[in-house]
Amino acid sequence: MTASSTHNTVIFTDLDHTLLDARGAGPAGAAVRRVSARGIPVVPATSKTAAETLALLRGWGIHGPAVVENGSALCLPTRPGHWRVRRLTRQSYADVRYSVRRLRRALDLDMPGFGDWSLPELMHHVGLTPPQALAARTRLASEPLRWRGAAPPAFLAGLDAAGLTAIGGGRFLTVLPRSADKADGARELLRHWHPFRRRPRIVALGDAPNDRNLLAFADLAACLPGPNPLTGIDCLHPAHAGPEGWLDALKQLGVI
Structure with missing residues (x-):
């Protein structure tokens, strides 16, 4: 160039x-x-x-x-x-959270996400300052879940049926609309x-x-x-x- x-x-x-x-x-x-x-x-x-x-x-x-x-x-x-x-995206953060909660209950998965933790808990789990944790909690359409490795196939299938997908990375699996x-x-x-x-x-x-x-x-x-x-x-x-x-x-x- x-x-x-x-x-x-x-x-x-x-x-x-x-x-x-x-x-x-x-x-x-x-x-x-x-x-x-x-x-x-x-x-x-x-x-x-x-x-x-x-x-x-x-x-x-x-x-x-x-x-x-x-x-x-x-x-x-x-x-x-x-x-x-x-x-x-058509789905909001509330829509994503609803689908995640439904699937976790149905599949009995221990897969907490940012929306499940208090601000102090989020600071502890992710290593953020209070302003950083508040900013990380202010979400529009995606939810990071604490999960290492590949997601369970049944969980991924349930996400797909709801128009969602999951992206892995390090300690977290982020669920978001498939259109994103x-x-x-x-x-x-x-x-x-x-x-x-x-x-x-x-x-x-x-x-x-x-x-x-x-x-x-x-x-x-x-x-x-x-x-x-x-x-x-x-x-x-x-x-x-x-x-x-x-x-x-x-x-x-x-x-x-």
């Missing part, structure tokens, strides 16, 4: 294990601000909630959009410092948000199977190493995960 082509570029990026690690964004946070100041939007496309993601954007001093809860919703900037959050997808969220965002005169060149970065369609949608993509690595997709493979790999990938792609 040449320097001139970056003026019509948008970066869609996963957050955990991609732009962020356990310590945050580190030097990548400053790079986000620099790239944004050059007119290249950095758009989170994340499993995080709108509240979690907007806290990060405010911290970086960026008033841009985001794709949140794995494509379940968009954060659309309005006046400075304010966003409109738009859910893209980061790539579809990115497409919908570009239909409602028009900072460019023509279709932008799309750069995407991610590390996990839930990023696959987003990376395939992009013109240039980087697959970072992560707990659930991506395979079988044509993209740049930086050596490092997290902010270091994120910076390296954008350098190799000629964006920074």
Whole structure:
């Protein structure tokens, strides 16, 4: 990518294990601000909630959009410092919770979720501060459940019958509407948000199977190493995960 082509570029990026690690964004946070100041939007496309993601954007001093809860919703900037959050799925968080509770009872599964825990319990189980726990609890259409390994087939079948699916990752299994997808969220965002005169060149970065369609949608993509690595997709493979790999990938792609 040449320097001139970056003026019509948008970066869609996963957050955990991609732009962020356990310590945050580190030097990548400053790079986000620099790239944004050059007119290249950095758009989170994340499993995080709108509240979690907007806290990060405010911290970086960026008033841009985001794709949140794995494509379940968009954060659309309005006046400075304010966003409109738009859910893209037919099912709400209450609908997801209802289906999860029904299936857990029917199958006798010990599978607690964020909505089952008090704020102190959530802080304890996930390792969050009070503001972070409150933001993680403010959900629109997805529910993380404490479960390691593959989900029981009967549980997955019940989710499918209800129009839901589940994404595994580490200690949690996240249930969300089957229609939710980061790539579809990115497409919908570009239909409602028009900072460019023509279709932008799309750069995407991610590390996990839930990023696959987003990376395939992009013109240039980087697959970072992560707990659930991506395979079988044509993209740049930086050596490092997290902010270091994120910076390296954008350098190799000629964006920074």
